Amino acid sequence: MLLPAVATVSPPPAAAAAPARETRPSVPRRHFLAAGHPRVEPPVRRNTDYWRLGVDLTAIEPDLVEDKHDPWRTNGISPEDFKYGEYDGHHTYYEGNEGNFWESMVKEYQAAEPPTGFQGLISWLFFPAILAGLALNVPGEYLFIGAGLFTVVFCAIEMRKPDKPHHFEPEIYNMDREARDNLINAYNTMDIWDFNEKYGELWDFTIAHDDIIDQLKTQK
Known part of the structure; x- marks a missing residue:
């Protein structure tokens, strides 16, 4: 007697494990270009609204007058009444008429x-x-x-002529006006030896002689 074939159910073969993917850092392709080849940098997107408001670019710029105009116009004054060289400030209009x-x-x-x-x-x-x-x-x-x-x-x-302010050093010329005038008056009236003995230290411009300057201000 033939025995019926017993179907044996065998478990399916285990599926092959998927190969593990190696994780590598994402490096832009431009770094792999050979030396000498041009590299294209990606455009950088900036927030233009921030600096645009910061520099006040929203102000309305006045329109420029681009219409054609007469270069010899006198701006609202008739040519007969316009005083050339005075109204326009042209310094060469009357050149040669200052005298002989x-x-x-x-x-x-x-x-x-x-x-x-x-x-x-x-x-x-x-x-x-x-x-x-x-x-x-x-x-x-x-x-x-x-x-x-x-x-x-x-x-x-x-x-023997009296000296004037512009005859002195710039430091003396730029002093306080009252002190400077008194100093120059003393220089023109005093004996030169007495003056040097009294005010000679003032010419040492590396030191601030506030006491001498205050003394000059109080003199009459």
Whole structure:
């Protein structure tokens, strides 16, 4: 007797375990490019609203006048009434009408504060006297003696003139005005030795002489 075949149920074979995936750090591909190849950096997204409000870019900019206009217009004043060189401030419109050559020379000469009086007289006669001595064959020793006397007399007169604020050092010129004026007045009226003994330390600009300056302010 044939026995029926007994179906034997066998458990399914165990599934093969999936290979474990090795975790590696994510490195951008640009780092693997060979040297010499260009690398494209990813754009960086910034919050533009923050700095846009911070610099006040929301203000309305006035429109520029781009229409064509006459370059010689006089801005609302008729050309007949417009004073050229005065209203537009053009300094070359009246150029050459300030006076002749000799008038400009006189202005420059007066601005240099030339010597006057006896000092001015000997100054103007110095070169003519030298030329006259050369023309008359005056010995050179006398010409040198005359030039030396002129120098001594001229310097003596010049040294006796009162000094002005711009004759002094910048530190003295920039002092308090009242103290500076009193100091210059004392310099022009006192003996030079007495002045140096009393105010000589003031010329040491590395030290603040507040006591001397306060003393000068109280002087009348």
